[in-house]
Amino acid sequence: MCYASNAPFYAPYFFMTTQFVLRTDKKDGAGRCPVHLIAYFDGLRLKCATGEKCKPSEWNEGRQRFRGSFxxxxxANNFLELRAALVSEWWRTVRAAGGTPTMAGLKAALQPVVEAVVVVPVRRSITVLNDEHREALRARGYANHTLRQRKMLCSWLGNYERDRGELLDPTTYDLATHDRVLHYLRFDRNLAQNTVASFVRGLKVFLRWCREERGMSVPVELRKLQGKHADVLKMGLSAEDLAALTTAMLPAHLTRVRDVLLFCCYTGLRYSDVWALQPGNLHEWDGARVLRLVQTKPRTGVSIYLTEAAGAIIDRYAADGERALLLPVLANQVMNRHLKQVGKYAGLTAPVVLVERVAGQMVKKSVPKYELLTSHTARHTFATQSLLRGMPVEVLQKVMGHAKIQTTLIYAKVVEDLQHQTMRRIWEGHLGAAGSVETRAGQICAVKPTAA
Structure with a gap:
């Protein structure tokens, strides 16, 4: 029962009274005594401990309360008031039912059963969290190509949720869910094996961010999320191919595309870097010119010597007047589409066997070389042609801006001519003949693009 703050606590309530007493006879080692509740029911006396303790000097016996020094x-006083109120409510119920107060009933009244609160976990879609992840990366200054990869990852996951009707939550993402997602990407969306492998790599980065930076409980072991990369054809152009491109008669709108491709073949620049070239990247060096720039992808500085053929391409478009950019580079997708036409005009029709994994099956097909021509082909061309002409791998690494020499050595593995030359020289003592790569060493830089 509730009691007035300025009156003794002992008060009748329909033949029931409650009282709090300090049991000074049960003092502990610290000098504290337990506080007991005593309830009187028309001659029946029930007593139980409240769980509170204090020293005698901290207890006001007249008011049956804790002193302010406690x-x-x-x-603590509010707690005692609540105990008294619970006893009063229990007694009212017992009396209305015609029952008799018992010790068990009193203890039950003072320790009411608290209904379990069912906590419904709030599930959050991976797609929503991925947007948050991308914005965090943007704030930290990550490059645009990384942000585009995060956006593509979000798009694939969103398509899965929409098509399968299953919400993907990082806190419930397990291996079974992962297998369903991979099956969807590989067979429903017909994504290539390396595209799926890139998806898995990005997903692992995202889930690690959820676990380590957002404190989420991600059940899956990231090392078990498998996505195998397959070796793909890294096509580079030969000296004959480059000569055919430079002399091909092209429509005016394809000439610019061809020139940008050749410029990248002579410098090894990626599309993102040649697209952003400005006059400020040109510098004089020992009577010649060099390009100095910070690459977009690895953000490393490179210095590239401009051969006569590369310089001729820059000079051709410098004649257009004041330009913000050095070369007229089109959007990458548009350029790749036009490059197929350029290659067809140049007669790059030699068959190339293309091996792909489609829906889990290895599929081999023969396609003309021009169908595989993209802006990135130029970078492979520069690497392979440089190695064929004797450029040391360490120098090539610096020119291409590779952080690790192992990346550069990949190109050495695909230079088939270089392997055959070395083996023939070692086994047969052959030093090269007319028409060999050595006698054509100057061709790549000697030819100049022919205007349409």
Missing amino acids: TGAEK
């Missing part, structure tokens, strides 16, 4: 006195 730490937490206000909360």
Whole structure:
């Protein structure tokens, strides 16, 4: 029962009274005594401990309350008031039912059963969290190509949720869910094996961010998320191919595309770097010119010597007047589409066997070389042609801006001519003949693009 703050606590309530007493006879080692509740029911006396303790000097016996000197006195007194109110409510119920108060009933009244609160976990879609992840990366200054990869990852996951009707939550993402997602990407969306492998790599980065930076409980072991990369054809152009491109008669709108491709073949620049070239990247060096720039992807500085053929391409478009950019580079997708036409005009029709994994099956097909021509072909061409002409791998690494020499050595593995030359020289003592790569060493830089 509730009691007035300025009156003794002992008060009748329909033949029931409650009282709080300090049991000074049960003092502990710290000098504290337990506080007991005593309830009187028309001659019946029931007593139980409240769980509170204090020193005798901290207890007001007349008011049956804790003194102000007791730490937490206000909360402790409120606790006693609540005990009294619970006993009063219980007694009212017992009396209305015609029952008799018991010790078990009193203890039950003072320790009411608290209904379990069912916490419904809030599930969050991976797609929503991925947007948050991308914005965090943007704030940290990550490059645009990384942000585009995160966006593509979000698009694939969103398509899965929409098509399968299953919400993907990082806190419930397990291996079974992962297998369903991979099956969807590989067979429903017909994504290539390396595209799926890139998806898995990006997903692992995202889930690690959820776990380590957002404190989410991600059940799956990231090392078990498998996505195998397959070796793909890294096509580079031969000296004959380059000569055919430079002399091909092209429509005016394809000439610019061809020139940009050749410029990248002579410098090894990626599309993203040649697209952003400005006059400020040109510098004089020992009577010639060099390009100095910070690459977009690895953000490393490179210095590239401009051969006569590369310089001629820059000079051709410098004649257009004041330009913000050095070369007229089109959007990458548009350029790749036009490059197929350029290759067809140049007669790059030699068959190339293309091996792909489609829906889990190895599929081999023969396609003309021009169908595989892209802006990135130029970078492979520069690497392979440089190695064929004797450029040391360490120098090639610096020119291409590779952080690790192992990346550069990949090109050495695909230079088939270089392997055959070395083996023939070692086994047969052959030093090269007319028409060999050595006698054509100057061709790549000697030819100049022919205007349409």
